[in-house]
Amino acid sequence: MTNDDDENDIEKAEPVIAAADVQADTVVVTPQILGRAIRANEETKPSPVIVDYAAALSSLPPRKASSAEEIEARRAERRERIEAEKANPTPKLEKINKKKILLDLLRRENGATQAELEAATGWQRHTIRGYIAGTLRKQMAPLGREIACIRAKGAPTLYVIKMKGAEA
Incomplete structure (x- = not known):
């Protein structure tokens, strides 16, 4: 070739x-x-699928009705299980949320810095300041407590929960 x-x-x-x-x-x-x-x-092109649900249901075996004894046995078993759970309850863990974490940090003797609060909650600075200035101050006032903001030159801002009238 x-x-x-x-x-x-x-x-x-x-x-x-x-x-x-x-x-x-x-x-x-x-x-x-x-x-x-x-x-x-x-x-x-695929053709649409048509399903006859009545025919599908009729092809299933019929349901067997439970006797009165079977029903009563299931009820007794359920009652025993509930009583056993009541006798030995599982200890419920305390729900911990970011607000509780923030309060625990502020209740310490030396309080908490803005950076510590940010790290513990994952909130941004303005969110922490807003929560402390708004919601938390209103919640603490009826309890006779206030949130002290301690600012010193060159040092981070400290937030501390104190009794009203006590010096910061």
């Missing part, structure tokens, strides 16, 4: 697809698809 034979084969080859050759049952290739082929035949 020579190069001349290869050239003759190429000349004899027909184009893969021409615009005039496109019909309903052929593969359509468009420039947008770039080499991917989609069958244009309507028969390849």
Whole structure:
């Protein structure tokens, strides 16, 4: 086989697809698809599935009715289980939330710095200041407590819960 034979084969080859050759049952290739082929035949589309629920339910075995003894046995078993749970209750853990963590830090003798409160709660600075200035002050006032803000030059701001009238 020579190069001349290869050239003759190429000349004899027909184009893969021409615009005039496109019909309903052929593969359509468009420039947008770039080499991917989609069958244009309507028969390849999936048909909708129709389910007959009445027939499906009738094919299931019938439900067996429970006797009075079986029902009473289940009720007695449930009563025993509930009584056993009441006799040996599982200890409930105290719910700890960010507000409780913040209060615990502020109740320490030396209080807490803004950075400690941020690290413990994950809140941003303005959120902590807003919570202390708004909500927490209102909650502490009826209890005779106040939140002292201790600021010293070059030192971080300290927040401490103190009795009203006590010096910071």
